[in-house]
Amino acid sequence: MICSLSFPAADMASKAPTAPPLKTFIFYILISFLTSFSVFAMLRYAANAKVDKICRKVEMPTMYYTGESDSKKTTRGTTSTTEGDLVILVWTWPYGQKFPLDQCASLYGISGCNFTVDRSWYSRADAVILHHRDVCHSKTQLPQEPRPYNQRWVWFNLESPRHSPNLHFMDNLINLTLNYRRDADIFSPYGFVKRANSPQDFRIPNKTKLVAWAVSNWDPSLVRVAYYNQLKKHLNIDMYGGRNRPLSPGNTISTISQYKFYLAFENSLNQDYISEKLWHNSLLSGTLPVVLGPPREDYELFLPSDAFIHVNDFPSAKELAAYLHFLDANDEHYRRYFEWRKRLQPIAYTYWTKHYCNACQALRQQPNYKTIPSLAKWYK
Numbered sequence: 001m002i003c004s005l006s007f008p009a010a011d012m013a014s015k016a017p018t019a020p021p022l023k024t025f026i027f028y029i030l031i032s033f034l035t036s037f038s039v040f041a042m043l044r045y046a047a048n049a050k051v052d053k054i055c056r057k058v059e060m061p062t063m064y065y066t067g068e069s070d071s072k073k074t075t076r077g078t079t080s081t082t083e084g085d086l087v088i089l090v091w092t093w094p095y096g097q098k099f100p101l102d103q104c105a106s107l108y109g110i111s112g113c114n115f116t117v118d119r120s121w122y123s124r125a126d127a128v129i130l131h132h133r134d135v136c137h138s139k140t141q142l143p144q145e146p147r148p149y150n151q152r153w154v155w156f157n158l159e160s161p162r163h164s165p166n167l168h169f170m171d172n173l174i175n176l177t178l179n180y181r182r183d184a185d186i187f188s189p190y191g192f193v194k195r196a197n198s199p200q201d202f203r204i205p206n207k208t209k210l211v212a213w214a215v216s217n218w219d220p221s222l223v224r225v226a227y228y229n230q231l232k233k234h235l236n237i238d239m240y241g242g243r244n245r246p247l248s249p250g251n252t253i254s255t256i257s258q259y260k261f262y263l264a265f266e267n268s269l270n271q272d273y274i275s276e277k278l279w280h281n282s283l284l285s286g287t288l289p290v291v292l293g294p295p296r297e298d299y300e301l302f303l304p305s306d307a308f309i310h311v312n313d314f315p316s317a318k319e320l321a322a323y324l325h326f327l328d329a330n331d332e333h334y335r336r337y338f339e340w341r342k343r344l345q346p347i348a349y350t351y352w353t354k355h356y357c358n359a360c361q362a363l364r365q366q367p368n369y370k371t372i373p374s375l376a377k378w379y380k
């Protein structure tokens with residue numbers, strides 16, 4: 001299914017010149033100039049990045065803690081502001097998986113879009129949603145007819161950059177990105193935590209087992225496999241998925257909920273890439289997630305700091321294992337990791353609907369002109 005990845009030819013071989021003294025001197029001057037220039041550029045970049053980070057931190061909690069209930073409040077029952085529904089062409093079913101296209105209003109209070117998969121509507125569509133992994137095999141999988149005036153193309157992708165090949169196919173074609181990253185045009189994460197209106201009566205499921213890990217893609221080159229190999233020396237880990245014990249969508253939650261810990265190890269370490277392994281597999285099953293992915297600070301923008309254990313909190317897998325054994329023996333300490341669930345409720349978006357509804361809402365709210373010259377520059 002995954003499209004072929006192409007790697008740039010690595011030709012870094014340099015030939016040592018035998019230069020006379022004057023040339024060496026000029027070369028030296030040039031190098032010093034370049035070095036001081038790049039140091040200056042780096043400092044400037046660092047300063048900008050810091051400002052950027054601070055700004056994002058301010059806006060994140062609003063995005064996060066409002067969630068569904070508030071968007072319902074603002075949109076439900078109100079009549080649409082622009083005349084008529086937007087026609088949104090779903091170019092392919094994502095991974096071929098069909099789902100109802102008319103549930104945005106009933107589930108999320110988002111109205112004003114008429115979704116269709118019928119490509120004969122292309123010339124009348126206000127927007128086209130292109131799911132990356134269904135169109136990245138060949139450029140011919142993209143719409144071939146000229147784009148109607150004002151039609152916007154939305155690039156939809158929930159995979160990590162490592163699993164998103166051929167981004168250059170999209171150069172100078174895309175108007176909006178629909179992605180789990182906070183800085184996407186249409187921010188659509190795998191899940192979020194919602195503030196509860198009253199104290200929640202959350203009960204930790206009864207535990208009879210220690211650590212579970214479900215892994216379907218066993219790629220030894222991944223960081224998570226190297227970490228697992230260290231961790232298993234000090235801890236018994238029950239493996240599910242792939243060639244291990246079977247795990248089906250129907251029994252995932254009930255199986256994992258018997259465990260005290262779940263290894264929510266991502267396949268790549270990228271900004272905001274926090275997948276269903278955390279939102280669905282760990283949190284919905286009432287199990288304490290041990291995460292490997294982006295840094296702790298990134299997770300803390302999405303959920304409370306005491307809702308998970310991060311592998312980076314420990315100098316090595318050995319120390320992490322010792323801590324998990326400690327929590328296993330000290331129920332009082334283990335339970336503290338669930339305190340937040342009195343105040344907040346995790347929501348996992350395991351179905352496609354919400355992401356498409358987010359697109360509808362954004363397309364109605366962002367009528368501005370925008371074009372993205374290179375996705376590859378951003379998505380890494």
Ligand SMILES: *[C@@H]1O[C@H](CO)[C@@H](O)[C@H](O)[C@H]1NC(C)=O
Nearest residue numbers: 085087114115116117118121
């Ligand atoms: C919505 O799109 C369908 C085609 O998928 C069309 O038959 C219908 O008339 C459209 N409805 C509105 C209100 O635009």
Ligand SMILES: *[C@@H]1O[C@H](CO)[C@@H](O)[C@H](O)[C@H]1NC(C)=O
Nearest residue numbers: 202203204205206207257286
């Ligand atoms: C856990 O087990 C006890 C008895 O062993 C039972 O009373 C309780 O309802 C169980 N709790 C859950 C959440 O299943």
Ligand SMILES: *[C@@H]1O[C@H](CO)[C@@H](O)[C@H](O)[C@H]1NC(C)=O
Nearest residue numbers: 150172173174175369370371
């Ligand atoms: C969308 O992007 C295309 C390709 O860059 C551009 O030609 C078009 O004007 C953009 N449309 C809108 C509405 O932003």
